[in-house]
Amino acid sequence: MLTLEELEEYAFLNHIPIMLKDGIEYLTRYIKENSVTTILEIGTAIGYSSIKMALVDPKIEIVTIERDLKRYEEALKNVQSFGLGNQITILYEDALNTTLDKKFDLIFIDAAKSQYIKFFEKFKNNLNESGTIVSDNLLFHGLVSKKEEIESKNLRQLVKKIDQYVTFLKENQEFDTEFLEIGDGLGISKYKNNKINEKGEK
Numbered sequence: 001m002l003t004l005e006e007l008e009e010y011a012f013l014n015h016i017p018i019m020l021k022d023g024i025e026y027l028t029r030y031i032k033e034n035s036v037t038t039i040l041e042i043g044t045a046i047g048y049s050s051i052k053m054a055l056v057d058p059k060i061e062i063v064t065i066e067r068d069l070k071r072y073e074e075a076l077k078n079v080q081s082f083g084l085g086n087q088i089t090i091l092y093e094d095a096l097n098t099t100l101d102k103k104f105d106l107i108f109i110d111a112a113k114s115q116y117i118k119f120f121e122k123f124k125n126n127l128n129e130s131g132t133i134v135s136d137n138l139l140f141h142g143l144v145s146k147k148e149e150i151e152s153k154n155l156r157q158l159v160k161k162i163d164q165y166v167t168f169l170k171e172n173q174e175f176d177t178e179f180l181e182i183g184d185g186l187g188i189s190k191y192k193n194n195k196i197n198e199k200g201e202k
């Protein structure tokens with residue numbers, strides 16, 4: 001059986017971006033403290049964050065989506081190795097083409113940074129009304145605060161996209177977002193209270 005340390009080392013050696021330690025620790029604590037039981041993850045990579053989240057409690061059920069075949073196959077293998085096949089379902093698809101009917105307590109967005117607004121708009125329909133959308137990489141290795149200094153055009157465009165996503169979250173009419181300088185920068189979004197009117201109806 002694999003260990004979490006081996007997965008972390010494999011990701012590091014093979015340049016596979018997985019959640020930073022502080023970020024995943026915050027997320028797993030949040031899941032525990034808020035009794036989250038259903039999770040949708042956009043961006044599985046090799047299954048590291050799914051495995052960490054599933055290990056919080058055997059009642060937790062996770063659907064996670066990955067569009068890269070090699071990573072999907074590695075994630076399948078890793079999930080099996082941890083004996084978590086009954087808790088984690090991995091879909092090999094582009095998340096933007098995935099349709100799910102189910103609602104989740106928590107949606108974790110950790111995929112192509114240029115598409116975060118699309119992921120948010122699409123999958124908010126799969127969020128329970130008291131649920132949370134967590135977005136990772138909002139600081140993008142500290143580059144978001146120094147975008148004028150970035151020389152590579154592609155990188156500058158990516159950073160611009162994250163900046164636009166942060167503005168989208170700040171100005172969002174439906175959701176309030178708390179921004180945390182934890183890991184690579186997390187956004188914690190929840191429906192605004194005014195979704196429930198004065199009579200307590202939705």
Ligand SMILES: C[S@@+](CC[C@H](N)C(=O)[O-])C[C@H]1O[C@@H](n2cnc3c(N)ncnc32)[C@H](O)[C@@H]1O
Binds near residue numbers: 047066071095111
């Ligand atoms: C940062 S990694 C995910 C890391 C993982 N959540 C962890 O912490 O262990 C992002 C992954 O999202 C996948 N991805 C990017 N865009 C996607 C999309 N539109 N649909 C599905 N997967 C996508 C990439 O192939 C990549 O493996």
